[in-house]
Amino acid sequence: MSAAEFLVSPGEITSESKTFTLAGDEGRHAATVKRMRAGEVINLCDGKGIRAIATVTKVNKHSIDVDISNVSFEEAPEPKFVVVQALAKGERAELAVEMLTEVGADAIIPWKAEHSIGKLDADGKGLEKWRRTSRESAKQSRRAWIPEISGLHTTQQICELMSQAQSVFVLHESADQALAACAIREQGTIMIVVGPEGGISPDELAAFATAGARVVHMGASVMRTSTAGAIAVGGLLMRSQRWS
Numbered sequence: 001m002s003a004a005e006f007l008v009s010p011g012e013i014t015s016e017s018k019t020f021t022l023a024g025d026e027g028r029h030a031a032t033v034k035r036m037r038a039g040e041v042i043n044l045c046d047g048k049g050i051r052a053i054a055t056v057t058k059v060n061k062h063s064i065d066v067d068i069s070n071v072s073f074e075e076a077p078e079p080k081f082v083v084v085q086a087l088a089k090g091e092r093a094e095l096a097v098e099m100l101t102e103v104g105a106d107a108i109i110p111w112k113a114e115h116s117i118g119k120l121d122a123d124g125k126g127l128e129k130w131r132r133t134s135r136e137s138a139k140q141s142r143r144a145w146i147p148e149i150s151g152l153h154t155t156q157q158i159c160e161l162m163s164q165a166q167s168v169f170v171l172h173e174s175a176d177q178a179l180a181a182c183a184i185r186e187q188g189t190i191m192i193v194v195g196p197e198g199g200i201s202p203d204e205l206a207a208f209a210t211a212g213a214r215v216v217h218m219g220a221s222v223m224r225t226s227t228a229g230a231i232a233v234g235g236l237l238m239r240s241q242r243w244s
Contacts, residue, residue: 003041003053004034005139007146010048015071020044020054027063036064047138047146049074074144077242080189082107082165083229084158086196087118092226094133096194099230100147101137104237107148108134111158115198120152127151155204158193159211165191168213171228172200179216179232186241194229 006026013020022030022044030036036056044052044066050073054066083105085096100108110120110130120126131149138146153161162168166188169179172195184190193200193208200208205215218232237243 003043004030004036005043005045005142006030007135007139008044008046010046010050013044013046013050013052013068013071015073017052017068017071019057019065019067020052021063021065023063027060030064031059031062042066043142044068045139045142045144047135047144049076049144051144076145077104077106078187079166079185079240079242080106081233081236082109082161082189082191083233084109084111084153084161084191084193085229086111086113086194086200086225087116087120087152088196088225089117092197092224093118094129095226096229097130097133097149098137099227100233101134101143102141103230103234104143104242105147105229105233106145107150109150109158109161110152111193112152112154113196114155114201114204116196117198118196155207159207162191162208162211162213165189167191168208168211169193169232170200170205170208170213170215171195171218171232172205172215173217173222175215175217177214177216179218179235182214182216184236184239190236192229192232192236194225194232196225 040056052068053070054068058065134147166185168191170193
C-alpha cells in the first residue's frame with residue numbers, strides 16, 4: 001500500500017526541514033479520519049513541486065508531528081497545458097475540474113461564455129469550490145503541482161491570453177481539422193478552449209480565430225463540457241514527452 005498523501009502550504013517545507021507539525025484540515029484528517037499511528041510513513045506535498053517523505057512521531061488530537069527524511073523538488077512540467085473551461089451547470093463544472101487535474105492540466109481558466117448556464121457566485125464560494133476540487137484531485141493523483149485556477153474571464157480576456165500561448169485549440173464539432181492531426185510543441189504553453197453545454201457562439205468562434213486559435217474537432221462524437229477538456233489534454237499528453 002502506498003503512503004498516504006497530505007497537502008501543506010507553499011513555503012511550509014524546505015530542503016532544510018527536519019521536523020514538521022501537520023495541522024489544520026489536513027492534520028485533523030490525518031489524526032481523526034486516517035487514524036495515523038506513530039511509525040507510519042507519509043508523503044507531504046506543497047502543490048508547487050516540493051515533496052517530502054516523513055515518518056509520524058506523534059498523533060495529537062487534531063494534528064500529527066513528523067520527522068522528515070527526504071525533501072525533493074519536481075520541476076514544473078513542459079509543455080504547460082492551460083484549459084479555458086466554460087462555466088457549466090450543476091456539478092459538471094466540478095467534474096471538469098476534477099478530471100482536468102487528474103489527467104494533467106496545469107492551469108484552468110473559468111470562462112463566462114455567451115451560452116454558459118452555470119454561474120460563479122460573486123462571494124467567491126464557487127471559485128473556491130473549483131480550487132478545493134482541484135486540490136483534492138491533485139492529492140489523489142499524487143501530483144507535485146496543483147493547477148492554478150484563475151478568476152472568471154470574459155471572451156475578450158481569453159483572446160488577449162491567446163497571444164501568450166504557443167498553440168491554441170478551440171474544441172468545436174463543426175471544425176474541419178482534427179485535434180489528432182495537429183502537431184504540438186514540447187515547450188511553452190498549449191491552450192485548449194472548452195465551450196459550454198449550449199456550444200460556442202459564432203461570434204466567439206470568430207473572435208478566437210482572429211486571435212490566432214485553431215478550431216478543431218475530436219472525432220464524430222459530441223462530448224460534454226465536463227469531459228471534453230480532459231480527453232483533449234490526455235490525447236495531447238500521449239504524444240508529448242510528459243507521458244513518454
